[in-house]
Amino acid sequence: xxxxxxxxxxxxxxxxxxxxxxxxxxxxxxxxxxxTSVLDGKLIDFEGHxxxxxxxxxxxxxxxxxxxxxxxxxxxxxxxxxGIEEGLxxxxxxxGSDGDxxxxxxxxxxxxxxxxxTQNKPGLADSPAAQKGAKIxxxxxxxxxxxxxxxxxxxxxxxxxxxxxxxxxxxxxxxEDGYVTEGTSNNAYFVKNGKIVTRxxxxxxxxxxTRKAVxxxxxxxxxxxxxxxxxxxxxxxxxxxxxxxxxxFVMPVVEIDGVALxxxxxxxxxxxxxxxxxxxxxxxxx
Ligand code: PMP
Numbered sequence: 001x002x003x004x005x006x007x008x009x010x011x012x013x014x015x016x017x018x019x020x021x022x023x024x025x026x027x028x029x030x031x032x033x034x035x036t037s038v039l040d041g042k043l044i045d046f047e048g049h050x051x052x053x054x055x056x057x058x059x060x061x062x063x064x065x066x067x068x069x070x071x072x073x074x075x076x077x078x079x080x081x082x083g084i085e086e087g088l089x090x091x092x093x094x095x096g097s098d099g100d101x102x103x104x105x106x107x108x109x110x111x112x113x114x115x116x117x118t119q120n121k122p123g124l125a126d127s128p129a130a131q132k133g134a135k136i137x138x139x140x141x142x143x144x145x146x147x148x149x150x151x152x153x154x155x156x157x158x159x160x161x162x163x164x165x166x167x168x169x170x171x172x173x174x175x176e177d178g179y180v181t182e183g184t185s186n187n188a189y190f191v192k193n194g195k196i197v198t199r200x201x202x203x204x205x206x207x208x209x210t211r212k213a214v215x216x217x218x219x220x221x222x223x224x225x226x227x228x229x230x231x232x233x234x235x236x237x238x239x240x241x242x243x244x245x246x247x248x249f250v251m252p253v254v255e256i257d258g259v260a261l262x263x264x265x266x267x268x269x270x271x272x273x274x275x276x277x278x279x280x281x282x283x284x285x286x
Pocket of ligand 1: 035182183184185186187205206207208209210211244245246247
């Protein structure tokens with residue numbers, strides 16, 4: 001099926017949508033993005049994604065392509081036009097282009113490019129991958145120092161996923177100066193003696209929208225949480241582990257660098273948090 005996508009004010013069939021070859025997103029990875037999940041045809045935590053998008057744009061001195069209400073309308077219209085019940089909405093804003101390639105930013109009044117498209121993912125919530133749990137490897141984190149800004153510089157995370165696949169695993173956790181930063185496209189947690197441990201927020205990791213919601217829900221469920229640096233060895237000795245992201249919600253981790261966690265199946269806290277997150281998110285979806 002041909003999707004309807006959104007490009008700079010127009011809803012078009014995907015085959016007709018165009019962006020300039022001089023677009024700075026294409027030439028310099030000078031662009032930021034958001035991925036919002038859709039359940040029951042409704043957006044999960046749109047507000048969180050809109051706020052983080054604004055922050056990413058501000059940090060890079062990039063103009064806002066439109067206001068929050070307009071963004072919401074575009075998201076909703078694409079979900080409707082494409083008949084998405086379960087899936088994702090991808091949004092990208094680039095600094096646009098003034099028609100040439102130059103390291104210097106184009107004038108501040110240059111129109112940013114705004115592109116959105118949907119991805120239909122039936123079974124996203126009831127995912128067989130989440131029932132099995134993920135096997136991960138650890139790799140060096142060699143990304144840039146502003147991982148709190150959600151830029152489209154995703155080559156290394158993409159290579160990390162490929163390294164994991166080649167090793168017969170599902171994903172990779174990144175390690176810097178001996179400590180786990182996060183997953184290739186998710187935040188990382190382990191659980192020991194009932195306590196959830198995850199790295200605190202800083203410029204070293206993306207401030208996950210799902211992380212924020214899951215930590216709030218865990219606290220409300222009287223679960224113990226500790227935000228601190230942790231090593232991959234600690235995680236390997238954990239009772240269980242998991243990741244969070246808008247596209248996979250709470251994903252249990254069952255193996256790290258070949259070491260099975262617990263009995264090698266998804267742990268009770270990860271499973272419980274996935275249930276709570278899906279349940280609460282569905283209720284609050286717009
Ligand atoms: N860290 C990284 C590096 C990511 O790419 C993502 C997902 N885009 C996350 C964490 C999770 O963030 P969110 O919960 O907002 O999807």
